[in-house]
Amino acid sequence: MATLLDRHDAVLFDLDGTVYHGHRPIPGAAEAVAHVRDRGRAVRFVTNNAAKSPDAVVEHLASVGVAAGADEVSTSAQAAAALLGQRLPTAAEVLVVGTESLVAEVRAVGLHPVREHGPGIAAVVQGHSPDTCWADLAEACLAVRAGAWWVACNVDATLPSERGQLPGNGAMVAALRAATGTDPDVAGKPEAPLLRTAADGAEARSPLVVGDRLDTDIAGAVAAGHHSLVVLTGVATATQLLRAAPGERPDYLAADLTALTRDAGPEELEIGPHPGWRITVAGGHATVTSDGDGDPVDLIRHLCHRAWSEQVTSVRPGDATAERALASWDLT
Incomplete structure (x- = not known):
């Protein structure tokens, strides 16, 4: 009998709410990732969290029992930096609102990251950081109002944690949007660049996107033209699924990642x-x-x-x- 993994040559896993909750592993997730590897399928960990470097993501995964390499991690910070690098000339100044990991990604594509507004700012890139404050948004506001291109790593309104949902990058983006009357280009989910980059890195022709959020993971899969599996270990609820708009509807549904270890046939998991x-x-x-x-x-x-x-x-x-x-x- 053909299984779901027989249909796909790579699995692109979301992290928070899918593989772990903050620092708590989701039961069965590590075994599911290992099973996908054992079946000879490429694995990629695709996260909208722009605050951590790939090495930090690998370390975090190891702490919840999931082995990974930095080359298997795709972050929205990398996707945003790649987008900037494609359109801006070498050494162009980019005002960074975010962590030092985002600064490093901007520098890695040949651009010059700065923290304050000035006459030479070509773009603003905004990613999540728990240290972002009014002064950071003020510098970005000045740059965007002066005509700088604005790129957001992601627009997740909330960020999962052990304590519950906390303000995410999207909440800070909303503040800057209100102050500038401008909308950013978005590199992460639900837009296509991040997932397409991850699939290309795995040389996948038929990747499966797995996540817990309809508005980011599943919408991103739809935008990128990939099939998707939603798991009910994070944000998505049954009520949300029944009311999902066409652009947020998964192909498959499972309670958790252990569905992948059962070698279930596609028809068992299909909507x-x-x-x-x-x-x-x-x-x-x-x-x-x-x-x-x-x-x-x-x-x-x-x-x-x-x-x-x-x-x-x-x-x-x-x-x-x-x-x-x-x-x-x-x-x-």
Whole structure:
């Protein structure tokens, strides 16, 4: 039987919410990554976090039991620097709002990073840093208002942590957008450059993007023209999936990365009808009844299939088994 990995020659893993939560490993993630390697598929770790260098990401992965090399890491800082390097002349001045890792990436593509606005600023690049303050945004504001090209590493509004969701780079980008009336070009997910660069680095023709966020990981995969698998270990919820816009809909759904270790067939993980559940839609209301011992994740796959093709405004159970399954997904 053909498996999902037989369809793809590389797996592009998101990190936070997919492989780990901050400094806590997600159960089964390390084994899943190892299994993908054992199957001879290239592995890439693709992160919108621009605060860490590839070496720091490798160190972080090692701390949660995942082996990786720096050449297997693709960050939004690298993607932003590559974008700047493609369009700006050598040694052009770029005002950096972000960590020293972002400074290093800008320098690596032959540009001259600075921290203060001046007459020679060609561009502003903005990535997440916990040390970004009003003064940093003020310098960037002056440069953008003076006509500098503005590139954001990513626009994630939040950043996952052990304490919960914290302000991400997108929150700081929003502040600068409000102050300048300008929108940045975005290098990271949900735009295509980061994922395409990662796929090219793996020499992949049919990569699979795996992530936990519809608005970044899955939307980025759609933008890049790649197939995608969403896992329910991070931000995405069943409710979000049912309401997902066309540009944020995954091809496959799994509870977590252990689905990759089971060598499941593509049809087992695909969004679409699945045995064990019957769904009828009338007047925008979907009624779910059980048909045997159905898998709760299969229920979401099946519901997404119906919700994405028909107008579904509410979901209700038709029997006790369906009621318990829907309650487990907060859909009642």
